[in-house]
Amino acid sequence: xxxxxxxxxxxxxxxxxxxxxxxxxxxxxxxxxxxxxxxxxxxxxxxxxxxxxxxxxxxxxxxxxxxxxxxxxxxxxxxxxxxxxxxxxxxxxxxxxxxxxxxxxxxxxxxxxxxxxxxxxxxxxxxxxxxxxxxxxxxxxxxx
Amino acid sequence: xxxxxxxxxxxxxxxxxxxxxxxxxxxxxxxxxxxxxxxxxxxxxxxxxxxxxxxxxxxxxxxxxxxxxxxxxxxxxxxxx
Numbered sequence: 001x002x003x004x005x006x007x008x009x010x011x012x013x014x015x016x017x018x019x020x021x022x023x024x025x026x027x028x029x030x031x032x033x034x035x036x037x038x039x040x041x042x043x044x045x046x047x048x049x050x051x052x053x054x055x056x057x058x059x060x061x062x063x064x065x066x067x068x069x070x071x072x073x074x075x076x077x078x079x080x081x082x083x084x085x086x087x088x089x090x091x092x093x094x095x096x097x098x099x100x101x102x103x104x105x106x107x108x109x110x111x112x113x114x115x116x117x118x119x120x121x122x123x124x125x126x127x128x129x130x131x132x133x134x135x136x137x138x139x140x141x142x143x144x
Numbered sequence: 145x146x147x148x149x150x151x152x153x154x155x156x157x158x159x160x161x162x163x164x165x166x167x168x169x170x171x172x173x174x175x176x177x178x179x180x181x182x183x184x185x186x187x188x189x190x191x192x193x194x195x196x197x198x199x200x201x202x203x204x205x206x207x208x209x210x211x212x213x214x215x216x217x218x219x220x221x222x223x224x225x
Contacts, residue, residue: 007173007214009214009215048215049212049215049216049217049218049219050215050218050219050221052215058215087213087214087215089210089213089214091172091210
């Protein structure tokens with residue numbers, strides 16, 4: 001078992017159903033090959049740094065999983081066939097991952113998510129006061 | 145004679161940011177950090193100018209190239225475009 005992460009970009013005009021279909025089919029392929037999904041995250045619409053198939057926007061989906069090389073080959077074959085997928089990138093993050101490692105990684109990810117949620121909650125409570133400051137910082141960054 | 149002031153101009157403190165700040169990691173998904181190691185044109189800034197150490201420049205180079213593949217960073221052109 002190896003650990004991979006895959007990012008793929010879908011067409012901006014793809015509907016909710018089409019996005020879910022692609023995500024589900026990738027999930028299914030990983031599970032069929034006895035893999036485990038560690039994280040499946042829809043990053044949503046983002047601006048692309050350059051045009052891909054004449055699109056300037058893309059819907060990013062990030063997937064972190066433990067799987068076999070065969071699963072990766074199959075996922076990428078499916079992506080190449082699917083018209084909704086503009087581009088994909090798979091990166092191997094670990095050469096081997098054990099059951100223990102998977103559990104550890106899952107725990108780390110869930111801990112990260114709860115921390116994120118907590119910080120978001122605190123952010124929203126303070127947001128009323130911080131709004132003006134944030135705007136100032138942003139304008140400075142843009143000026144640079 | 146003319147060389148003296150020039151020398152002063154070019155003496156600048158150079159240090160590897162990744163060696164200095166231990167919590168700063170090189171990752172192709174971290175576009176904000178990578179942006180500061182790429183010129184306005186989208187080129188990777190050479191080591192002699194940014195001052196990163198050889199190990200980190202190598203990792204940085206790899207990360208920028210991966211970010212380019214998935215359209216986080218441009219291959220060429222302005223970073224806004």
